[in-house]
Amino acid sequence: MQRFEEVYEVVKLIPKGRATSYGAIAKYLNTGARLVGWAMNAAHGLLDVPAHRVVNRNGILTGKLHFESPTKMQELLEAEGHTIKEDKILKFKEIYWDPVIELDI
DNA sequence: ACCATGACTATAA
DNA sequence: CTTATAGCCATGG
Numbered sequence: 001m002q003r004f005e006e007v008y009e010v011v012k013l014i015p016k017g018r019a020t021s022y023g024a025i026a027k028y029l030n031t032g033a034r035l036v037g038w039a040m041n042a043a044h045g046l047l048d049v050p051a052h053r054v055v056n057r058n059g060i061l062t063g064k065l066h067f068e069s070p071t072k073m074q075e076l077l078e079a080e081g082h083t084i085k086e087d088k089i090l091k092f093k094e095i096y097w098d099p100v101i102e103l104d105i
Numbered sequence: 106a107c108c109a110t111g112a113c114t115a116t117a118a
Numbered sequence: 119c120t121t122a123t124a125g126c127c128a129t130g131g
Contacts, residue, residue, distance in 0.1 A: 003128070022113050032126035033113035039128090040112050056113065063112030113126080 003031060007039035010099050014053045017081045018097035019089060021057045028099040041066065052076040059092030 006029050014020055022036040029036075036054070043049040044066060052073045056062045064073040064087065074084045083090040 001128090026113075026126080032128085034111060034125095035113090035127045037112040038110095042129095044112090051112075054112080057115095061112090066112055107131105109131085110129090111127105115123100115125085117122085118120105 003029065003035060004039040004042055007036055008043055008047055008049050010103075011040075011043075011049050011051065011054055013099070013103070014050060014097055018095050019053045019055055019059070019077070019082070019092070020097045020099065021055060021059075023057055024098045024100060025054065028103065037063065050076075053080075053097075055089060055092075059089035059096075061087045061089075 007025060010025050010028060022040075023033045025036045026033040040049070040051045040054060040063060043051065051063065052061075052067070054063075061073050061077075061084070064070055067073045074087070077089065078084055082095065089095065
């Protein structure tokens with residue numbers, strides 16, 4: 001459980017209009033990427049965790065099916081200024097937010 | 106302790 | 119594009 005807390009903290013720190021990947025968070029916490037996704041699943045609606053800002057390394061909304069509705073995640077991202085095409089964030093590299101760099105351990 | 110599972114990632118074919 | 123393999127780590131049976 002302690003790991004989840006850290007994951008939540010990092011996700012909450014993601015600036016609006018930015019997004020990161022499971023792997024980046026995993027690296028920052030020095031853990032596995034799958035655990036991050038697992039944490040998101042556990043955080044599902046329980047906390048104020050902007051899970052929509054966390055996508056896979058390609059900027060694809062792999063976890064959209066876990067939201068209230070399959071389109072909710074995309075809508076939230078578009079509402080923050082992102083452009084979604086075929087379930088993936090365009091110019092993902094430009095809005096990418098890496099905790100390892102931004103928070104600089 | 107072992108095995109299966111998963112919102113992942115990397116590499117290979 | 120799809121599969122397969124392997125590594126990753128917490129949780130549950």
